[in-house]
Amino acid sequence: MAKQYWIGSLKRGDSVLDFFAAQDKALATTSDNRRYLRLRLGDRTGWMSAVAWDNGPQLFEAFENGDIVRVMGEVEEYRGKLQIRVHKLRAATPSDRLDAADFLPSSRFPASELVRRLDGVIEQVANPWLHELLRRLLGPGGLLREAYGRTSAAREVHHAYLGGLLEHVLEMVDIGLTLSRLHPEYANPDVVVTAILLHDVGKLYELDQQGHGFVYTREGELLGHVYLGARLVEAHARAIEHFPDDLREELVHCVLSHHGSAEHGAPVLPRTMNAWIVYLADEASARLNQVRRLYERVDAGGGPGDGWSEYDPRLGIRAYTGFTRSAPEGEPPGAFQPDSA
Incomplete structure (x- = not known):
């Protein structure tokens, strides 16, 4: 089954129904003592945090770390970063006929x-x-x-x-x-x-x-x-x-x-x-x-738009990619020419 949604191109507000690799699952507790699921979801384009507020204990038992899971949810922003709010989740089965290469991020070089x-x-x-x-x-x-x-x-x-x-x-x-x-x-x-x-x-x-x-x-x-x-x-x-x-x-x-x-x-x-x-x-x-990874996510359709990436808390910035698209291919008309004398 071909993937349609890629981590690297997800934007705030996107609805998602697709397969992702699951990692770092954990049960946490809200301030009103409800148990919820936290995890990371990924594919060959990257990883994103995810949270399931409802049915946390049941969903926690539905898969193991490293499994591929089918997720229904939506992309939201939390503390400046995108995350997936999970509504439904199940472990993939052989009948889903997935391509393993879709879920293994790898170098761009052979x-x-x-x-x-x-x-x-x-x-x-x-x-x-x-x-x-x-x-x-x-x-x-x-x-x-x-x-x-x-x-x-x-x-x-x-x-x-x-x-x-x-x-x-x-x-x-x-x-x-x-x-x-x-x-x-x-x-x-x-x-x-x-x-x-x-x-x-x-x-x-x-x-x-x-x-x-x-x-x-x-x-x-x-x-x-x-x-x-x-x-x-x-x-x-x-x-x-x-x-x-x-x-x-x-x-x-x-x-x-x-x-x-x-x-x-x-x-x-x-x-x-x-x-x-x-x-x-x-x-x-x-x-x-x-x-570069911020640039790649923008190129794949991620980020808030207008050439800006999402916020990276480790770098402390949103990267701007717009200049890479506006650079002229050749010498612009009327370009300054240094005096050869």
Whole structure:
């Protein structure tokens, strides 16, 4: 059965009758002691919060996290964000004949292209110890290679789709190498690239795919991906004979400090040029992806209209996309011409 309504194109006031992936179901209680259902609904275009005020306990038992559900409801705005008010819900059955690809958000780049680009980046790392570490973990037949190319970079903030982690780190490599060229006396491109490729490997243990979404593992909740990644990098660097202590220490420091501040979850602050470059590349890639997702939702017909996106509480803005549509294709009549003399 073909989907008609996509999360990315829903607008306030839309009536919805369609299938979505369901995640994060929970029963909550109103101020007058009524039980209601909260959940997230998603498809390959994104995720949206949802609430069912009536029959909460019954609807809670009607499906499991990761299931596809058929929803009747309407789109409303709550605290500046869109959500779906659910009136009816049931779990999908085989007779619904759904296309699983409709419910798995994925990178806009083919997986084979991302992996090919990853191999090219690893090949350019000249330092023999760093090259060997990357080969063992991410190269062909590497310990993490299969999961690394498949997993999401986050549950919902940025690059939150299949292949999102690999797309994210490849963006970071381009940014990191550019920043390294600005300060060649103090930046080491091999350290920067290796730290970028490994800075989020802890997410392979922090997140797990459940049905048609990603959930936190127990060790992910208890330890977090920053520590899990630093522990893994430390252990595998030590397993390489004669791996220099200073090189291992700075690499682990880059992983531990890549969130930039204690407020954002970094146990230590960046204290080397290479660590600062990794942090800034991570921040730039993540934020631009958040803005891109707002643009994509507007392009798909979402948002309030007139080129504005919905409000993003993490960025603290509504993005304006109108200038991308008004830009002239060629030189406008009467354009200013600089004096060639």
